Amino acid sequence: MKHQITYSREHALFLKKCRRHTVIVQLFRVGVLAALLGLWECVAAFGWADPFLTSSPSRICATVASLYREGTLFYHIGVTLAETIVGFLIAVALGTSIALALWWSESLRQVAEPYIVVLNALPKIALGPLIIIWFGTGSNAIVFMTVLVGLIVSVMHMLGAFVATDKNKLLLLRSMGANKIQILTKLVLPSSRAAFISMLKVNVGMAWIGSIMGEYIVSKAGLGYLIVYGGQVFKLDLVMSATCILCLLAAGMYFLVVLLEKKLVKSAER
Amino acid sequence: MKREILRFDDVGLTYHTRRGETRAAEHLSFSVREGEFVAIIGPSGCGKTTLLSLAAGLLSPSEGKVENAGVSFGYMLQRDELFAWRTVEKNLFLPLEIKKMDTAEARKRVRSLAEKYGLADFLQNYPAQLSGGMRQRAALIRTLATDPDVLLLDEPFSALDYQTRLNVCRDVAGIIRREGKTALLITHDISEAISLADRVLVLSARPAKVVAAHEMDFGEENDPLIRREKKNFSGWFELLWKELNG
Numbered sequence: 080m081k082h083q084i085t086y087s088r089e090h091a092l093f094l095k096k097c098r099r100h101t102v103i104v105q106l107f108r109v110g111v112l113a114a115l116l117g118l119w120e121c122v123a124a125f126g127w128a129d130p131f132l133t134s135s136p137s138r139i140c141a142t143v144a145s146l147y148r149e150g151t152l153f154y155h156i157g158v159t160l161a162e163t164i165v166g167f168l169i170a171v172a173l174g175t176s177i178a179l180a181l182w183w184s185e186s187l188r189q190v191a192e193p194y195i196v197v198l199n200a201l202p203k204i205a206l207g208p209l210i211i212i213w214f215g216t217g218s219n220a221i222v223f224m225t226v227l228v229g230l231i232v233s234v235m236h237m238l239g240a241f242v243a244t245d246k247n248k249l250l251l252l253r254s255m256g257a258n259k260i261q262i263l264t265k266l267v268l269p270s271s272r273a274a275f276i277s278m279l280k281v282n283v284g285m286a287w288i289g290s291i292m293g294e295y296i297v298s299k300a301g302l303g304y305l306i307v308y309g310g311q312v313f314k315l316d317l318v319m320s321a322t323c324i325l326c327l328l329a330a331g332m333y334f335l336v337v338l339l340e341k342k343l344v345k346s347a348e349r
Numbered sequence: 350m351k352r353e354i355l356r357f358d359d360v361g362l363t364y365h366t367r368r369g370e371t372r373a374a375e376h377l378s379f380s381v382r383e384g385e386f387v388a389i390i391g392p393s394g395c396g397k398t399t400l401l402s403l404a405a406g407l408l409s410p411s412e413g414k415v416e417n418a419g420v421s422f423g424y425m426l427q428r429d430e431l432f433a434w435r436t437v438e439k440n441l442f443l444p445l446e447i448k449k450m451d452t453a454e455a456r457k458r459v460r461s462l463a464e465k466y467g468l469a470d471f472l473q474n475y476p477a478q479l480s481g482g483m484r485q486r487a488a489l490i491r492t493l494a495t496d497p498d499v500l501l502l503d504e505p506f507s508a509l510d511y512q513t514r515l516n517v518c519r520d521v522a523g524i525i526r527r528e529g530k531t532a533l534l535i536t537h538d539i540s541e542a543i544s545l546a547d548r549v550l551v552l553s554a555r556p557a558k559v560v561a562a563h564e565m566d567f568g569e570e571n572d573p574l575i576r577r578e579k580k581n582f583s584g585w586f587e588l589l590w591k592e593l594n595g
């Protein structure tokens with residue numbers, strides 16, 4: 080029963096304006112990037128600064144190409160990506176489960192509160208030496224660091240959402256005779272979907288912080304390793320290349336979460 | 350005379366919190382007969398919502414007794430509380446799912462209720478796409494879904510603007526009368542109580558107790574808009590106003 084909607088001339092004009100605005104914003108976004116890259120290239124090309132210190136887009140491309148030829152490019156990317164994604168998934172799953180347990184039992188929540196506050200405030204990097212001793216120098220240590228950085232944030236984010244469930248809707252369900260499982264599955268979980276998505280978004284950032292920090296402390300491979308190694312041997316091209324690849328990967332991961340959001344929350348509900 | 354379906358016998362209720370205790374009801378006695386439409390008015394914060402929770406068995410009284418002859422209740426709140434992530438139809442089925450009555454037969458009954466009361470075209474829409482009046486009607490049909498014996502209505506119109514409110518009020522009252530339900534309506538709006546109810550109970554300030562009870566004398570006239578035009582309407586209004594503020 081979809082009608083063909085016809086708009087007034089004024090509205091058509093308004094829509095046209097909106098579209099033009101979108102195009103302009105997009106143009107400027109790309110333009111700013113191009114200008115920055117161009118400027119950066121010029122700085123190096125005309126010797127305004129020492130390209131050894133500033134690197135340049137063309138040198139980054141060359142570095143990435145040589146990593147690719149050596150066959151190590153995708154190896155390093157793969158290592159870091161795997162650590163980040165595994166750590167991210169564990170932090171999200173474990174964090175949400177802990178939040179659920181704390182929602183379920185108010186006493187448990189009260190007992191856990193001071194621990195959560197302290198763990199949240201603790202700079203996780205302080206645990207670096209411990210992690211090396213416990214988990215060795217492989218990927219396990221880095222995944223653990225990633226989980227550590229994301230976990231408490233996930234718990235606090237989800238618990239906040241669960242506890243904030245609308246009181247009147249709770250009353251409504253209880254008046255229907257709902258038990259706790261039903262309240263959880265019919266109301267608390269579905270009404271926390273938006274919070275879950277925003278927790279995922281926050282955690283994308285947390286996971287990259289965790290994995291790169293972990294690789295700084297201890298690693299034999301990965302983008303964080305390349306950055307540290309590049310810094311130590313003064314190969315700034317390598318540092319910049321790894322950093323640029325990181326940017327792209329983090330953006331890609333964030334974009335996947337946005338796709339998930341579109342799938343999970345239909346626009347008609349709003 | 351029809352049988353009593355709900356009875357409060359000298360009921361008292363105290364809320365305990367860390368900050369102190371609140372006496373929400375005291376020596377509260379009244380009863381509701383089958384098929385009756387009872388309105389309860391009282392100053393805000395006097396314990397009206399508490400009274401409904403007691404009736405539905407969500408709270409047990411500190412003193413006295415609440416007897417409900419094993420009847421089933423349907424609860425309707427101030428706002429519609431439709432779940433935004435469910436379609437209207439899925440919202441209507443919610444009580445069926447909760448009470449494990451989700452059979453094809455029950456679904457058919459709910460759908461026919463929705464059709465009868467003008468929601469048929471909106472079943473696959475989300476609540477956000479409905480008007481305030483439509484949403485409140487959907488909330489009522491959700492309440493009726495499990496075919497409860499008694500409807501407990503907690504200021505169900507007070508979140509609507511005046512114009513919508515008069516219409517929705519008439520609408521909802523009409524449905525309740527046609528379905529032959531017993532109803533206990535809480536309101537702080539005197540004219541709403543007079544225009545809808547068979548009997549009006551007046552509560553005191555907190556702790557709530559019944560200070561007056563009146564049978565409305567509008568004969569068979571149940572249309573709230575017509576009742577509002579009747580001569581005796583303003584008489585009732587003055588009397589109840591005095592009792593509420595006296």
Ligand SMILES: Nc1ncnc2c1ncn2[C@@H]1O[C@H](COP(=O)(O)OP(=O)(O)O)[C@@H](O)[C@H]1O
Pocket residue numbers: 364365366371372373391392393394395396397398399400555
């Ligand atoms: N769960 C509760 N715990 C403590 N006090 C409550 C609770 N619910 C209501 N009260 C108190 O009981 C009194 C009556 O509340 P309520 O029944 O909601 O009044 P009304 O519906 O008439 O506005 C109020 O003073 C309110 O603060």
Ligand SMILES: [Mg+2]
Pocket residue numbers: 397398503
């Ligand atoms: Mg109330």
